[in-house]
Amino acid sequence: MKFQTVRGTKDILPAEIYKWQHIERTVRSVCERFGYTEIRTPVFEETALFARGIGETTDVVGKEMFSFNPSMEGDAMDSITLRPEMTASVMRAYLQHSLQTLAPLTKVYYFAEMFRKERPQAGRQRQFWQFGCECLGSTAAVSDAEVIAVMSLIYRELGITSATMKLNSLGNLETRKTYRVALQDYFRPHFEKLDAVSKERFDKNPLRILDSKNQSLAEIISDAPRLVDFLDDDSKKHFETLQSHLTNLGIAFELDFKLVRGLDYYSRTAFELVSTDLGAQDALGGGGRYDGLSTALGSESEVPAIGFASGVERLLMVMEKQNLFDHLKPQPPVLFIAALGEAAVKVAMTEAYKLRAKGVRCEMDLLGRSLKSQMREANRSGATYTVVLGDDELEKGIVQLRKMSDATQTQIALNEIIDKIQVGK
RNA sequence: GCGCCCGUAGCUCAAUUGGUUAGAGCACGCGACUGUGACUCGCGAGGUUACGGGUUCGAUGCCCGCCGGGCGCCCCA
Structure with a gap:
């Protein structure tokens, strides 16, 4: 790579x-x-x-x-x-x-x-x-x-x-100037006990000594004067x-x-x-x-x-x-159209387009895959329904609407898909 | 910027003290099922072992460099 x-x-x-x-x-x-x-x-x-x-x-x-x-x-x-x-x-x-x-x-x-x-x-x-x-x-x-x-x-x-x-x-600003001096006065007698980082901070920014993650300094730090008392x-x-x-x-x-x-x-x-x-x-x-x-x-x-x-x-x-994203998986499509053959793809495309324009999330195959593969894809996508569209369906104007959760199929007219899936939603 | 640890398919990991065609699971593709997903079973694709040098008859494994990651420090979100 x-x-x-x-x-x-x-x-x-x-x-x-x-x-x-x-x-x-x-x-x-x-x-x-x-x-x-x-x-x-x-x-x-x-x-x-x-x-x-x-x-x-x-x-x-x-x-x-x-x-x-x-x-x-x-x-x-x-x-x-x-x-x-x-x-x-x-x-x-x-x-x-x-x-x-x-x-x-x-x-x-x-x-x-x-x-x-x-x-x-x-x-x-x-x-x-x-x-x-x-x-x-x-x-x-x-x-x-x-x-x-x-x-x-x-x-x-x-x-x-x-x-x-x-x-x-x-x-x-005044408060911190006074406090800074008070802190230096406090730490000065302990100077040799401070670690290298804190020693450096002593002049540069003594307030930062309070921030030290060094446990051995915890006691000295906890007895230091408090900023609140200088407000x-x-x-x-x-x-x-x-x-x-x-x-x-x-x-x-x-x-x-x-x-x-x-x-x-x-x-x-x-x-x-x-x-x-x-x-x-x-x-x-x-x-x-x-x-x-x-x-x-x-x-x-x-x-x-x-x-x-x-x-x-x-x-x-x-x-x-904390697993706070568990309930937020993205919405799956409502419908997947499995189309077989050029003529069917054309119809699938236009039907899908109509549904999408009406606000329905709808997908179809773009790879020219076999029906089996398209069904797999429909399953993977999590679509609620799948419609199979082949030569027979085109001829009759009737399609099988398959509900993916229980594999039941109902015959409906091509132009009634939207009513069905919106009711079923 | 400093110190320590790490780097093998997309992901998680294997690979006897350096030994020959680098494996598995998951995921992916196809098939079993000639027009119907999930489960199952096959098959397949996928690697310059991060990259570049060195040592060696031979390196994924050792050495150096480099890129990237993790932990800590500094500091901050």
Whole structure:
């Protein structure tokens, strides 16, 4: 085999597409019930948008972007990048088209493919799909609650029950500066006990030490000062209001003071949905408030916003494991027409066409196969009925309508097929 | 990007310490049944053993490289 998909990419084949369609249908349905409208943005953007929007120091920007220079003469496309996430693009679109002038609040959702140049592993690909929504324009905790509710209802309607929603508040930029210093003060006496990765994080991003998967550090970490205790009054109030909204909605969550999302422009709310049915990449989705993003992108006014993103491949893995696709097999055809001979094929084609135009799913053989093979095909297709059409039937205008489940056959006129099968449906 | 493991028909797996025409089940095609599916029984097609080198009289099995996959790390969806 000469060609194959490039590393970290996958085909989604016809046999499994119904799973994807089910997820996509559910996502769209829930988002739209909450009043979110789909947004589609270009699959690539100026590299600088992501560099500024996600943060120069993050891994995503630092080493995972698919960037290239198309070098088109007379074009100012110095460097463009396949989107590694959607939030920056959504904010760009919001600012570019001045969406705030249309309404004080903008609520959008997306279902789109993302690209990151990472080493593939279970639940991690170089091209992968995400869905999510963004609510731009409100600082109110009720908007945080709504976004989490959207996410939560999507998973609920898909049948996911075992996932855990982790919740934290990061406060504002000041909060995190103070907390950062407090954390360094706390870890400094333990510095020699830290592992190499944590030592590196000590200066770069001490909040990430809390994230360490190293069990031997668990004790030190659990005694570390908590970010919640450093929250300013407004953030504290915001956090409490959010929690009471979630409680009212019956959305279960776990406070997790170790949950820190690395990007600078994040503020206050941070959340993540994790599942034990995944491997090391155990996050189904996550999100947070990003009030600082608009100004990071050069906007003069601050656009408060919150959103979430979810990984479709990971969701699929969990649903597969929990057998949540079992009742969703694609619809089989109602009728299969087995035609014998050129004249019969012609009639079969036109009859099938009429039925299809009327909304009936109907199939016929395209390979010139024997009757036996066509019957096998009819059986395989799961058709409810099969009609056999040969010279005799053509002559008399009468066909045998075979009910596949019990092999009973009834004689009916060719032009009465539609009445029969719709009654029998 | 780093470490460890893996790669044989479409799929799941065989193939005595390196030994001659690389097998089986499932799936697929055809037939038994000259115009009637499922069950059964035959027959058939399907492989450059991922790819490229090396060692050897001889390599699916050993060595190197490369491509791809899995697990973990980093990070995230």
